[in-house]
Amino acid sequence: MWALRFVLSRRNRREVLVQLFVTGIKSLGVLSVVAAFIGMILALQTGLELRRYGQEVNIGTAVTVVMVREMGPFMTGLVIAASVGAAIAAQMATMTVSEEIAALEVMSIDPVRFLVMPRLAAMLVMMPLLTVYTNVLGVLGGAVVGKTQLGVALPAYFDNAIQFVRNKDLYVGLFKAMVFGVIIVTVACQQGFQASEGAVGVGVATRRTVVISFLTILAVGYMITRLFYT
Amino acid sequence: MNGEPAIRFERVGKRLGGRAVLDGVSFEVRRGEIFVIVGASGSGKSVTLKHMVRLLTPDEGRVWVGCDCISEARGGELARLRDRFGVLFQGAALLQWLTVYDNVALPLREKTTLSETEIEARVMAQLEALGVADAADRHPADLSGGMQKRVGLARAVILGPEIVLYDEPTSGLDPVTSRRIDDMILEMRERHGLTSVVVTHDLHSALAIGDRIALIDRGRLIEVRTPADFLRSDNEVVRAFLSAQYITRRGAWETEMGR
Amino acid sequence: MRRERIRETSMEVTVGAFLFMALLALGVFTIILSRQSLFRPTLYYDVTFRTVMGVREGENVYLRGVIVGKVDDIVAERGHVRLRLALNRPLELHENYKIEILASSLLGGRYLNIEEGDEDRPLLSPGTPLVGTTPKELLDEAxxxxxxxxxxxxxxxxxxxxxxxxxxxxxxxxxxxxxxxxxxxxxxxxxxxxxxxxxxxxxxxxxxxxxxxxxxxxxxxxxxxxxxxxxxxxxxxxxxxxxxxxxxxxxxxxxxxxxxxxxxxxxxxxxxxxxxxxxxxxxxxxxxxxxxxxxxxxxxxxxxxxxxxxxxxxxxxxxxxxxxxxxxxx
Incomplete structure (x- = not known):
């Protein structure tokens, strides 16, 4: 709820809007490609295997379950970590190096509130929605491959797709995406604020952000899956 | 002038990365004066400045602002003490994604409840006063170094601080622009009665604007003198620093005559 | 300033449109996955089984091969398991009705199948507790x-x-x-x-x-x-x-x-x-x-x-x- 109040407060509205735009809309391009191809690859791989048993129609289930539960949030997390996370880290690092952070501190403007919170709020809103987007595109990608490569009719595919997916799967996935968003912003800002002098410091902060985010996303993704499915 | 110093350093020591960057530094900045800190790169003068606004916390000693100890203040008290300062950073430290106008308006928006029209009036007045009103809609990256510094100063003083800290205000600027910045510092003092602390390695600028000059070398405070006394100083470190900038005793006399 | 404001407006529109679309998709997803019709009333039936062989909530319920609802809730009680079925139509069960749990494929997944029983047998009186047939494992069967x-x-x-x-x-x-x-x-x-x-x-x-x-x-x-x-x-x-x-x-x-x-x-x-x-x-x-x-x-x-x-x-x-x-x- 604090997020909502934060977003709606006058002085943060514009910044949050900008961050929503940067985080969400600007990531749609790369995310579309990634999502569609993940869905297509999943469909093709499982489809070729299932074809040996004459079960091609089950790619609907395979693609949807894997996308909704795991790949959707995971791939969204990785793409956003590599693009938005890296960008945040680079920006924060540059601001640290050029004393902009110090300037804010001297002005008693809390950098966390002023810089981190809008990004965090944007991430919390955008990550689940981008994951929905990734899921939809992944499932559609799978449908296209199913139709063209494996001869699975679209209605059969979609019937099969919703067969074994539960709302729990969907929402656990979205929760996971939210957690990934928090991880990405936290790591990026922390690394950015810690950046040492000069352009090298910016590079180091960016690289570390991507690496640490990836590893944390992997580990936390596993733990959340374990938490909800065992 | 008021007897109470604006800023007082009390045997301040600070180690960074295992190296003593400040070692038992004590001095006072009087109200209303322009206090210039000079020294070579890495001598500790910027670190000194950062201690004044608690961007760094001393390992030993204390830093007083008026009668409040900023080096031990926390939370709201620290914020209140910091509000007494305006800081012009070396690279102006403007937020790159905001326009000049928004940069200067930022403190007003963040820390006051003024309406947007009031904010606009104050921001434009300040930009006008510093001669950068034309650039209001531009982004910092599109401005020259001198203009960035002016905008940075506008932002530093928009809330009407008592003390303004200038970190290398003339570094990276051509001599003509540098003198303009010097004039600007003097003018700010004239107009608002500000206490100013200027950190610079530009001795010409220091001699031109400073009421008192402090030389810091390898984390130690060598001398605090008026410009004239500074030039006549027999201290070896001061002499070395002066001669490195081609200022001899003769030149000192000329400078003295020039004033 | 005016340029800024136009950019901001277009940004607002884009972000708003995306949020709307994504939330809509999420809503549609949720409704589809919950397998509940918004427009028809949902009827609940309790069926007890001795064992349910890993049936999960949300598993489909078929009536003579037509999906009529899903497993809404599973409660393990002393000696048996009670499944609450959420169905979109009323059941008319005769005395030799059969409710069984079947495997949907060799790879797993289960569903409930309801057979209402023969028309000529008397109808169950309302309130009769329903008992399910113990599930058959497809592999065991084979x-x-x-x-x-x-x-x-x-x-x-x-x-x-x-x-x-x-x-x-x-x-x-x-x-x-x-x-x-x-x-x-x-x-x-x-x-x-x-x-x-x-x-x-x-x-x-x-x-x-x-x-x-x-x-x-x-x-x-x-x-x-x-x-x-x-x-x-x-x-x-x-x-x-x-x-x-x-x-x-x-x-x-x-x-x-x-x-x-x-x-x-x-x-x-x-x-x-x-x-x-x-x-x-x-x-x-x-x-x-x-x-x-x-x-x-x-x-x-x-x-x-x-x-x-x-x-x-x-x-x-x-x-x-x-x-x-x-x-x-x-």
Whole structure:
């Protein structure tokens, strides 16, 4: 709820809007490609295997379950970590190096509130929605491959797709995406604020952000899956 | 002038990365004066400045602002003490994604409840006063170094601080622009009665604007003198620093005559 | 400033549009996945099972093959498990209704199937607690089927097949032994010409047989005739041996010592009969066996030829043919 109040407060509205735009809309391009191809690859791989048993129609289930539960949030997390996370880290690092952070501190403007919170709020809103987007595109990608490569009719595919997916799967996935968003912003800002002098410091902060985010996303993704499915 | 110093350093020591960057530094900045800190790169003068606004916390000693100890203040008290300062950073430290106008308006928006029209009036007045009103809609990256510094100063003083800290205000600027910045510092003092602390390695600028000059070398405070006394100083470190900038005793006399 | 504001507005519109679309998609997803119709009332039924074999909430419920709802809740209680079904239509269950949990595929996944029961049986009175049939595991089912098939095979058919094979083996063994004796006999008498003549006449005989009685079914049913043929053959053989009385050593010994050749022949014929019987019983269970019946047709032909040849006093040739037929067939 604090997020909502934060977003709606006058002085943060514009910044949050900008961050929503940067985080969400600007990531749609790369995310579309990634999502569609993940869905297509999943469909093709499982489809070729299932074809040996004459079960091609089950790619609907395979693609949807894997996308909704795991790949959707995971791939969204990785793409956003590599693009938005890296960008945040680079920006924060540059601001640290050029004393902009110090300037804010001297002005008693809390950098966390002023810089981190809008990004965090944007991430919390955008990550689940981008994951929905990734899921939809992944499932559609799978449908296209199913139709063209494996001869699975679209209605059969979609019937099969919703067969074994539960709302729990969907929402656990979205929760996971939210957690990934928090991880990405936290790591990026922390690394950015810690950046040492000069352009090298910016590079180091960016690289570390991507690496640490990836590893944390992997580990936390596993733990959340374990938490909800065992 | 008021007897109470604006800023007082009390045997301040600070180690960074295992190296003593400040070692038992004590001095006072009087109200209303322009206090210039000079020294070579890495001598500790910027670190000194950062201690004044608690961007760094001393390992030993204390830093007083008026009668409040900023080096031990926390939370709201620290914020209140910091509000007494305006800081012009070396690279102006403007937020790159905001326009000049928004940069200067930022403190007003963040820390006051003024309406947007009031904010606009104050921001434009300040930009006008510093001669950068034309650039209001531009982004910092599109401005020259001198203009960035002016905008940075506008932002530093928009809330009407008592003390303004200038970190290398003339570094990276051509001599003509540098003198303009010097004039600007003097003018700010004239107009608002500000206490100013200027950190610079530009001795010409220091001699031109400073009421008192402090030389810091390898984390130690060598001398605090008026410009004239500074030039006549027999201290070896001061002499070395002066001669490195081609200022001899003769030149000192000329400078003295020039004033 | 104006430029900024336009950018901001377009940004707002884009972000707003995306948020709207994504939330809409999320809503649609949620509704689809919850499998609940927004426009039809949901009816809840409790069914108790002894065990539910890992049914999960949200599993589909079918009524005669149509999805009518899903498993809404699962409560494990003392001694049984209660499933709450959320259905989009009322059930009209008759007394012999059946609610069972079935596996949807070998890979897992389960569903509930409801059969309402026969129309002519009385309807359940409202409020009767529903009891589900204990689930059948698809794999278990398959295993059980395989086991019963195996049992059947081992109990009857397989034994028959085994006895057929062993009979055949003994026939072959005996013929082989016989062949050795007869082969020597043939060589000693130098009857090669007779052999080829016998072959020619055999072909004639075969042709005649084919024209006369070519049907497989007939062979299988007229064991008696085959047996009679063999008996006649044996009688003729004895007659022939009397004719050839004076000391064609080996042949005489062979024929007079009945326990040798005749014994073999009798045993062979008995085996053949057993085979034929087995075949007839096995017929229809394992179609494959049918193709092997040509062996017995050959056998029958061989016996006929043996008789015909002996009738013509050409004693050696048919025996050679007889054994070669067996050897060729097995």
């Amino acid at each position: 295993t059980r089927t395989v086991a019963s098939v195996r049992q059947t095979l081992e109990g009857g058919v397989l034994d028959q097949i085994r006895s057929i094979v062993s009979n055949a083996n003994s026939i072959v063994a005996r013929v082989e032994r016989g062949e050795g004796t007869l082969g020597r006999l043939t060589r000693e008498d130098g009857l090669y010409a007779d052999v080829s003549a016998a072959a020619a006449s055999l072909r004639k005989v075969v042709d005649r047989i084919e024209r006369g009685e070519g049907s497989l079914g007939r062979l299988l049913t007229d064991d008696g005739r085959v047996y009679r043929d063999i008996e006649a053959t044996a009688a003729n053989l004895r007659k022939a041996s009397d004719d050839l009385a004076q000391g064609r050593g080996l042949l005489g010994k062979l024929i007079s010592g009945e326990d040798a050749m005749m014994e073999d022949l009798r045993a062979t014929v008995a085996s053949v009969r057993a085979v034929a019987e087995g075949l007839r019983r096995g017929e229809g269970t394992l179609g494959r066996l049918l193709t092997e019946t040509e062996v017995y047709e050959d056998l029958k032909q061989g016996l006929r030829e043996l008789r015909a040849t002996i009738d013509d006093f050409r004693e050696t040739a048919p025996i050679t043919t007889f054994s070669s037929i067996f050897l060729g067939a097995f």
